[in-house]
Amino acid sequence: xxxTPTSATSRPAPAAHTPIEPGILYFGTPVALLSTLHxxxxxxxxxxxSVFWLGWRAVLGxxxxxxxxxxxxxxxxxxxxxxxxxxxxxxxxxALTTGVDPVxxxxxxxxxxxxxxxxxCAGLTPVASGTVAPPRVAECPVAMxxxxxxxxxLAADDEGQRGSILTFEVRVQRVHVHEEIRMKGSxxxxxxxxxxxxxxxxxxxxxxxxxxHPSRLATIPERLYRGPDIDRxxxxxxx
Numbered sequence: 522x523x524x525t526p527t528s529a530t531s532r533p534a535p536a537a538h539t540p541i542e543p544g545i546l547y548f549g550t551p552v553a554l555l556s557t558l559h560x561x562x563x564x565x566x567x568x569x570x571s572v573f574w575l576g577w578r579a580v581l582g583x584x585x586x587x588x589x590x591x592x593x594x595x596x597x598x599x600x601x602x603x604x605x606x607x608x609x610x611x612x613x614x615x616a617l618t619t620g621v622d623p624v625x626x627x628x629x630x631x632x633x634x635x636x637x638x639x640x641x642c643a644g645l646t647p648v649a650s651g652t653v654a655p656p657r658v659a660e661c662p663v664a665m666x667x668x669x670x671x672x673x674x675l676a677a678d679d680e681g682q683r684g685s686i687l688t689f690e691v692r693v694q695r696v697h698v699h700e701e702i703r704m705k706g707s708x709x710x711x712x713x714x715x716x717x718x719x720x721x722x723x724x725x726x727x728x729x730x731x732x733x734h735p736s737r738l739a740t741i742p743e744r745l746y747r748g749p750d751i752d753r754x755x756x757x758x759x760x
Contacts, residue, residue: 549722552612554602555581556647556655557592564647564656565592565620566639568612570721572601577693577750579667582675585687586627588620593669593689598653601691603663606719606728611643611660613726618642651759652694662699662716667691694754710743 550570557565567589571582579601583590593599604612618636619628636642640658647656650666657664671690676682704712713732720727 545723547721547723549720549727552604552719552721552726553581554604554612554615554645554658554661555589556600556602556658557589557598558596558655559588559592559620560595563637564640565589566615566643566645566658567620568615576746576748577754578670579665579691579693581689581691583687583689585685586621586625590687590689591621594672594687596654597669598655599667599669599691600650600653600655600657601665601667601693602658602661603665604658604661604719606717606726608645608660609719609726611645612719614643615639650695652757654760657697662702663711664697665693666695666697667693692750692753694757 552570553572555567559565565588573580617633619633622635624633624635640647646659648659650657653666669689670692673688675686675688702711702716704710717728
């Protein structure tokens with residue numbers, strides 16, 4: 522008797538894995554611009570992509586000696602601005618700049634320079650926030666005002682890295698978006714077909730392509746994910 526191969530058995534064998542040791546593991550995450558305030562009240566603006574969200578909370582990974590980390594530890598507030606892929610050139614103008622003077626030796630070795638006016642350097646516009654002191658970036662389609670709820674060291678088990686990296690848990694208090702990325706007919710949803718985040722993958726900029734496959738998760742109404750932080754945010758008064 523002849524047996525016809527099934528689709529599972531007729532597929533070609535998957536490619537074999539090869540062990541490697543890449544210097545970084547940035548497989549692709551959205552770029553964020555964090556705005557904070559220096560001690561003298563000047564606004565600082567820093568690009569980063571070590572960030573992820575759960576509900577209305579985000580975890581930010583930063584070098585402990587960076588101006589942004591120092592500002593967050595002191596003021597406990599920031600704005601997480603999300604640039605679109607159209608703002609790649611503006612974000613790139615902030616590359617290799619730091620708000621710390623003198624420039625830390627590790628950054629100096631990588632070619633960083635001190636920049637006092639980060640907004641001016643990037644060609645971006647600061648606008649007043651509602652619930653926190655740092656400004657929002659007018660050109661970014663998404664700006665989230667947030668406060669620091671907790672700080673955790675990363676790699677505390679390694680003597681050589683201990684104290685050099687911090688993760689900040691921030692709670693979002695206000696979400697501001699450009700009208701062009703809102704889903705038509707819904708007051709509180711983002712249209713994923715209109716929102717085009719800037720993606721950093723292995724130090725290079727990319728954008729999103731079209732949807733590649735329907736998502737079963739998309740059948741769950743977004744309102745079912747709404748957590749208590751949203752109600753808490755409603756109670757925060759504008760400054």
